[in-house]
Amino acid sequence: MATRRVGLWLIGAFGSIGSTVALGLASLKRGLASPVGMVTTLSEFQKLPLAHFEEIELGGHDLRPDDFTKILTDTHAAAGLYSLAQINACKEDLVSWQSNIRPGVLLPCEERIRTQGQDNWIQLVSSPLQAIQKIGEDLRDFKQKKQLDQIVVVNVSSTETQFPAQNCHARLADLNQALAKGEAVLPASSLYAYAALDAGFAYVNFTPSLGASIPALAELAEVRKTVHAGQDAKTGETLLKTVLAPMFAARHFKVLSWVGHNILGGGDGYVLDDPRNKQPKMQSKEHSVSSILGYKPQTHVSIEYIESMQNWKTAWDHIHFEGFLGTKMTMQFTWQGCDAMLAAPLVMDLARLSLYAQSKGEVGILKHLACFFKSPIGVTEHDFFQQFEMLKDHLGV
Amino acid sequence: MATRRVGLWLIGAFGSIGSTVALGLASLKRGLASPVGMVTTLSEFQKLPLAHFEEIELGGHDLRPDDFTKILTDTHAAAGLYSLAQINACKEDLVSWQSNIRPGVLLPCEERIRTQGQDNWIQLVSSPLQAIQKIGEDLRDFKQKKQLDQIVVVNVSSTETQFPAQNCHARLADLNQALAKGEAVLPASSLYAYAALDAGFAYVNFTPSLGASIPALAELAEVRKTVHAGQDAKTGETLLKTVLAPMFAARHFKVLSWVGHNILGGGDGYVLDDPRNKQPKMQSKEHSVSSILGYKPQTHVSIEYIESMQNWKTAWDHIHFEGFLGTKMTMQFTWQGCDAMLAAPLVMDLARLSLYAQSKGEVGILKHLACFFKSPIGVTEHDFFQQFEMLKDHLGV
Amino acid sequence: MATRRVGLWLIGAFGSIGSTVALGLASLKRGLASPVGMVTTLSEFQKLPLAHFEEIELGGHDLRPDDFTKILTDTHAAAGLYSLAQINACKEDLVSWQSNIRPGVLLPCEERIRTQGQDNWIQLVSSPLQAIQKIGEDLRDFKQKKQLDQIVVVNVSSTETQFPAQNCHARLADLNQALAKGEAVLPASSLYAYAALDAGFAYVNFTPSLGASIPALAELAEVRKTVHAGQDAKTGETLLKTVLAPMFAARHFKVLSWVGHNILGGGDGYVLDDPRNKQPKMQSKEHSVSSILGYKPQTHVSIEYIESMQNWKTAWDHIHFEGFLGTKMTMQFTWQGCDAMLAAPLVMDLARLSLYAQSKGEVGILKHLACFFKSPIGVTEHDFFQQFEMLKDHLGV
């Protein structure tokens, strides 16, 4: 196994999550960090032959040219995250991986995202099909140059605006036909997903964007005998909802209302500040509670961009519930988390687990990864612990 | 099954929990309340032949003579709990059940509890053995007078001071010998437990007091072919700890410290204000987190009696944890619950489930009831959802 | 002074605040309640010859016919507020005052408010001028029938939608001309204010609606030698903002962001659930912090209607600030208040203080009442304690 080489390709590689994965992976390889926050390093998962940190090569797309060392150092100065010593020690990898990052594709409509990027670094494409082709080339190039056995593509790019459903999403043949005609029937996230699956690579959608969450792309994965998982990683407030709601259910409390207010800064917060980009995230956050309870209490979720919060998010949840004899009671929580630090270890978990699944010959949606997502494709179970059991059962750990 | 009659005997019947059980049961019988907060009325438990509300007769011991209607009406006036209409509609049962309440036994040392009671209502006993005998008589009397098929005794009386371990606790023969000599080797809670088990009745310890949690009494239960469960019901802050700690474990976070501060009023709060009575409760609340995590973060628990809170408890928990790359994050919660309303439905659950177990021929500690307790006897699992699975598995639901 | 009789006329008399004022006043008269929450009963105000509770007669307008006893009893049943014994003891006044309530006026546009009322109880008017006239008649009628020396009209009706500024608002002559032409240049709240001031009565605007907050009506007050105050009472979250922001200023902290989320139920919450009705309230809540600090940190305020909260409001505020050497720190608070109970005593304070001002010959805007309002007309000071000093200085207490 010493010679296995795998590629982790990040769409949005220069974002908060992307750069934290880069530093994290480089640190873990060197034994400079402990894998706190990674599920796959829990003792029960040790026996699985998952990719070792030193076997992983990093690459990716982004809309702007950037520099891992600079991004990390700037964030350290501004928000106190990361250690300068660690950044320095990992410089070799950071520099080397940076040279694997290729300009990304963006569709015309995404104003909010565009303001953060740099237009001239975008790959100019004249049609969706050409975009898919260019992305595919970048991926195959990476595989060949780095002599990789497997590649997993993880979407950690900015949340796109809601993309309207299309008739051609139902079947691969129809989708291909529409694409052949040059029709704008897919958002950028789905073009990346198409390219990854088409090339036979594993694909993970860490974001609430559409990605591979349409039947036509599920079909493509089956055809190409590859795997995919998504969507929208469950790292904070929604994780807690899916941990707490089962308790309210098991104790037969009647949840009357569940209000969740999220404030955050950073690039993700900035993009989500546009109502159109916020919408997919809101939808993804809304449904878990009622799904677990089996009825719909009044719910309200807000996400606000508060610049001073930088890379931090605070969520305040107010849960109003009825106990015995109509007595109303309240639970409130605040969650003060650093999103990139919550997300990065899960990106590595998802990469390792989907590569492993593919290597075992699994095909299609990886339903056993539901515990990682707010809106797990193909799975109706939202209870975190039930999902975690599904994961362990499937892996036999 | 129409003719089945069961008795629910409450030690501490006139307390907050006791009187709420009385009103609750009478209301449920009449269809005046919905069984919110009762686990055994969840749909998956419906198929079990558990005692119906109208089959249950209430009795109990208390240290003071009192009046259910008055207790409930006074609490309504002071704290806004219960509805006067419901109290009125249930008067018949409340009055009838009240006549089943017998004076209790108390050991000399319990000053804090004594100040709430009325000394002249205590049954004068000259020895522990005589106390056991008198309690036993009360129970058998109840059974005969009300023509009951089964009885379950539930301890919902004030938390006793810590009772020191005794050598004779190890074996029933030794315990009997010490008792025969008139030695004060058992606290009041254990005298009640002895009497209940000795008479072949089911016994549940809802409190952190010693009750049946010694090997000699477990032995007695086996000998008498009866069942018991305990100890210290898990209704609020500790419930949340055993719901949240598994998430921190599953996500491989490193919990650095877990601080929990509880403030409460009421009779329970008053008694717990004495450090000696508080000690068993503190112990019971302390160990769950480290047991679930598998390591010991710094923990701190406080319980303070704040008179103005009356029947309400507020817990504030501060959980400090480390995520990826050494990043420290924080979760805080506040829980604002009415303890009697949280407890009463579980008292009925435990009564129904232990009567059912006994009727099926089970004997000894009912380990499948662990999800109801902070310190489940004979069970090391503290994870609430694992415990809930144990319950459902055992019951085949 | 034994023979002094004053009238307190409430626009929105059957609302939460209105009915609480009715019960409160009747209880205070009878010595059945202590004046907790009333500023004018603090010891330093005792020496002022303010109206005694037994000198006050209650009347008002509302859009629906209703019954004080029923409103109060229903709220008791639903939300546990008030005591039935107190309601019973006050029945005489409640019934008598109820007969003083007259059907109100509403302008066509207010859909959200209309759904709560009963159209047939509205006084049909063919023009704004006729509305003013009818309101004036009701007020003068009340004065004469009850032989009152003074009347104060307090607007505690639902928050109206934002009313656009009009050129004719600048001068009374222009306003009168527009009204004479039948133009819809005033919202209902201003028609009531016009009528009250025109009749020489004191007027207080407890709400964020426009009321008397335009130059033309200030002019009218001067002409009629009467007094007025407003707008939008400061009872909860905003009160705290104007208490805490001065501390951040005095300690030279740099407030980076101040986020406030409010959730509430009740009639007020229901009406504010319409974005158009919420807008004036939001504006009123927004400006205090920056006004006190002297610079504009990022602020965000939300108000959400959560039905299960009934008469209660919970506010969560997150204040992010910078201390020495760029260190970011956080203060958060939650405020769990019952709005009607916070508001009713202030309604009585404002009534007493404006009647007193008028009786002393003051004329125009009562700027010394700024501490009671979120948007005090004519006053730029928002610091609560500075405002409180202004009050005490003006009154010489």
Add this chain to the structure above:
Amino acid sequence: MATRRVGLWLIGAFGSIGSTVALGLASLKRGLASPVGMVTTLSEFQKLPLAHFEEIELGGHDLRPDDFTKILTDTHAAAGLYSLAQINACKEDLVSWQSNIRPGVLLPCEERIRTQGQDNWIQLVSSPLQAIQKIGEDLRDFKQKKQLDQIVVVNVSSTETQFPAQNCHARLADLNQALAKGEAVLPASSLYAYAALDAGFAYVNFTPSLGASIPALAELAEVRKTVHAGQDAKTGETLLKTVLAPMFAARHFKVLSWVGHNILGGGDGYVLDDPRNKQPKMQSKEHSVSSILGYKPQTHVSIEYIESMQNWKTAWDHIHFEGFLGTKMTMQFTWQGCDAMLAAPLVMDLARLSLYAQSKGEVGILKHLACFFKSPIGVTEHDFFQQFEMLKDHLGV
């Protein structure tokens, strides 16, 4: 004024506050930091001829030899405070000031403090008088070597255990007599205070230790015509209490209970973890609320050392109050502050203001500095804003 030179002498110079003052002062001199958190840099104080940052020379005592640069760098690594760039830029001052730090004196009893220090660095003294003498020599030495016009001594050393009151504390003559006999009638903090005042220097007690808070030392200050202020700086939870309690009073709410729980790490937290050292701090925190309200609600304060919190403190306060018609409401807050960053700017404020007072010829207790302290000596006013007005009035700003 260009030639004025003043000395700021810190007892406990190598502690969190001490080292933050060192870095802060050096940064301010260089224009590398903005004076956020300093009261005396608010615009209204600009016109006072207070000492400029570049006029201040730092010195002090501590129980252990240490190195400012190392302390600051280590804290940066462990807790993310300070910027490495700033530390580097200030190295010259840090190194130079460090050479001004002299070994301190400690009394035999202080075990908790001793464990943090290094015994061999303590100045060996055979009697209290000799301690006073040696401290005095260090101070005069500093004055002479650095050619200082004035010196202010600020106690920022660890909180001592409660020191019992002595008869000889009442009068200077008696105190001197007891000291002459070698009696242990003063804790270390008071020996430092004695030495400072005796040498005619200004003295500020930032801690809850006894310091100069006894009549005999007040007398000494009068005799030597110098000034002093104390005790226990008001930087967090207590500051908020004295900001919020006046609001509850002004609005005539009845506070039922006020519970405050503090958790903190760091050296201060470690020392306070000993109940004997905690006691003076608890006392200092307890009395403000009832003093402001004029009655005593139930109060509870706890301080717990939670190691993982490092230099941070979180306070959770639960305020239960009664509003109109007996309605109970709740305010809760959490305060997440970095104590050294809150304290350091106030140390500089107090130094500047007491030097200024002395230079203007003031003598004795500086009562106008009450707003800086939890237990202001000689002042009964605890209301923060009243105290702040006292400050501004006294200074004529």
